[in-house]
Amino acid sequence: MAGALPPPSPCVFCQIAGKSSSTPLLHSDDKVVAFQDIKPAAFRHYLVIPVEHIPTVKDLQRRSEDYSLVLHMLNVGQTLLRKDAPEAEQFRFGFHQPPFNSVNHLHLHCFALPFIPRWKHIKYISLGPLGGFIEAEKLLEKIKPLSTNAS
Numbered sequence: 001m002a003g004a005l006p007p008p009s010p011c012v013f014c015q016i017a018g019k020s021s022s023t024p025l026l027h028s029d030d031k032v033v034a035f036q037d038i039k040p041a042a043f044r045h046y047l048v049i050p051v052e053h054i055p056t057v058k059d060l061q062r063r064s065e066d067y068s069l070v071l072h073m074l075n076v077g078q079t080l081l082r083k084d085a086p087e088a089e090q091f092r093f094g095f096h097q098p099p100f101n102s103v104n105h106l107h108l109h110c111f112a113l114p115f116i117p118r119w120k121h122i123k124y125i126s127l128g129p130l131g132g133f134i135e136a137e138k139l140l141e142k143i144k145p146l147s148t149n150a151s
């Protein structure tokens with residue numbers, strides 16, 4: 001039955017981060033790329049993803065490598081939104097936690113509010129210990145290395 005099964009689907013976000021991507025990138029460096037969410041849920045809705053394939057927030061650990069990656073993702077998102085939507089009501093940054101994530105490649109949702117339509121926020125609120133959406137700042141607290149010389 002060779003050829004009966006479709007090939008394993010390549011990760012869409014790895015493709016976007018790849019060199020031959022046709023997706024317009026808002027930002028790219030050797031660690032992360034940023035682009036617009038294909039289904040924007042807010043006035044501005046960007047995604048920042050690591051170039052390296054990291055599946056979910058559960059794969060991040062309390063170590064400086066992961067901490068600085070997430071911090072960099074957040075900084076890129078903040079810089080883009082401040083530039084593109086200085087008039088926004090508010091900015092929000094966070095991650096879906098499994099099983100609420102839609103794509104298994106770590107991605108930071110960056111919103112310049114208001115949400116459009118307004119009820120969309122339901123998808124992006126924290127569900128506490130059950131998971132749901134985790135604010136970028138909360139995630140950073142969780143993975144912040146315990147012994148650090150950073151002041």
Ligand SMILES: [Zn+2]
Nearest residue numbers: 011014053105
């Ligand atoms: Zn990927």
Ligand SMILES: [Zn+2]
Nearest residue numbers: 096101102103
């Ligand atoms: Zn998501």
